[in-house]
Amino acid sequence: MRIKNKHGAEKIISIYWFAILIIIAGSVVAMVSLFYGMPYDVREQEANIMINQVSNCLSENGKLNQKLFSEDKTFNENFNLKEECSLIFETEFENSIGEYFLEADFYNLNNGPKGVSQRDDFIKPSFGVKVFELSEGNFNLKTDCKIAEGEKEYKRLSKCVDREFYSLDSENQVYRINILSAIRKTEKNVK
Amino acid sequence: MLNKRGQTSEAMTWVVATLIIIVLLGISLYAASLLSKLKIIDYGVEERTQDIVMEESLFSYFSVQDSAVKDKIFGTLEKMNNEEKFYADFNSKFQQIKFNLEEK
Numbered sequence: 001m002r003i004k005n006k007h008g009a010e011k012i013i014s015i016y017w018f019a020i021l022i023i024i025a026g027s028v029v030a031m032v033s034l035f036y037g038m039p040y041d042v043r044e045q046e047a048n049i050m051i052n053q054v055s056n057c058l059s060e061n062g063k064l065n066q067k068l069f070s071e072d073k074t075f076n077e078n079f080n081l082k083e084e085c086s087l088i089f090e091t092e093f094e095n096s097i098g099e100y101f102l103e104a105d106f107y108n109l110n111n112g113p114k115g116v117s118q119r120d121d122f123i124k125p126s127f128g129v130k131v132f133e134l135s136e137g138n139f140n141l142k143t144d145c146k147i148a149e150g151e152k153e154y155k156r157l158s159k160c161v162d163r164e165f166y167s168l169d170s171e172n173q174v175y176r177i178n179i180l181s182a183i184r185k186t187e188k189n190v191k
Numbered sequence: 192m193l194n195k196r197g198q199t200s201e202a203m204t205w206v207v208a209t210l211i212i213i214v215l216l217g218i219s220l221y222a223a224s225l226l227s228k229l230k231i232i233d234y235g236v237e238e239r240t241q242d243i244v245m246e247e248s249l250f251s252y253f254s255v256q257d258s259a260v261k262d263k264i265f266g267t268l269e270k271m272n273n274e275e276k277f278y279a280d281f282n283s284k285f286q287q288i289k290f291n292l293e294e295k
Contacts, residue, residue, distance in 0.1 A: 016205065016209075020209065020212060023212070023213070023216065024212070024216065027216040027219065027220060030220055030223075031223035032223075034220065034223045034224050034227050035223050035226055037227070038227035038228070038230055039230075040230050040232055041231060041232070042232060044232075044233075044234045045232060045234050048234050048278075051244060052243045052244065055243055055244045055247055056243055056247075059247045059251070061247075061250045061254075062247060062248075062249070062250025062251030062252070062253070062254045063250075063251070063254070109260070109263075110260075163244050163276070164244075165244045165245070165247045165248040165251075166247070166248045166251040166252065166264055166267075166268075167247060167248075167251045168251050168255065172254070172255065172256060172257075174251065174255060174260055174264070179244075
């Protein structure tokens with residue numbers, strides 16, 4: 001009788017250990033999938049890389065790309081940003097309306113507004129007269145950039161990076177080039 | 192009677208041990224979910240040796256002949272540096288490009 005009882009207790013204990021083992025293994029799997037299931041949001045990096053690529057293609061060693069200008073020294077309206085800068089906007093998502101947006105605004109600093117203290121005006125971000133603009137991709141993403149970022153509910157919006165640099169044309173006219181890069185790709189970067 | 196008490200205390204030990212295991216696993220799961228939210232790569236945190244956008248501006252700064260325009264560009268670049276808009280060290284890059292151009 002006593003032996004039978006002992007066997008029963010051992011059975012219960014082994015079932016208990018088995019249950020604990022399943023719980024621990026399940027938890028470890030859950031922890032790993034929780035951590036590795038959350039994607040890294042690399043859209044900011046991607047946007048910066050895109051800006052580097054575009055700035056490198058629009059200007060080389062501080063001089064604007066000659067293809068930006070037509071023969072009469074005015075900006076070339078037919079400049080194809082995507083082609084000239086070797087950009088590929090296609091993604092693996094089918095029926096995608098466009099995951100990328102790129103815009104480059106050119107401000108001529110030599111033809112700035114007159115009557116304003118030049119130095120103060122130069123330091124203002126709005127300095128210069130906008131003379132040309134190039135854009136490529138899904139224009140709707142630009143509106144996302146205007147909405148404040150950081151809050152949880154805004155994580156699903158596009159990531160935008162805005163940078164500017166200076167460059168000269170062949171006649172040594174100084175231009176401020178403002179590049180805006182916006183990337184949606186929320187499916188791959190945000191959960 | 193004594194045997195029954197012994198059995199009860201043994202069962203209690205197992206119950207408490209199980210609870211401790213479950214609580215520890217719960218804490219670990221919560222920590223894993225918190226850590227997963229910290230998977231953010233900040234582009235600006237790591238200082239780089241290169242910032243193509245900044246370098247373009249520096250090259251154009253050294254190419255400008257007009258000293259007034261030159262001063263203005265430098266003022267803006269310095270302001271951008273103070274606002275930490277560059278990803279590489281502005282001063283060392285400035286010196287490096289200046290040195291390289293003078294060498295030429």
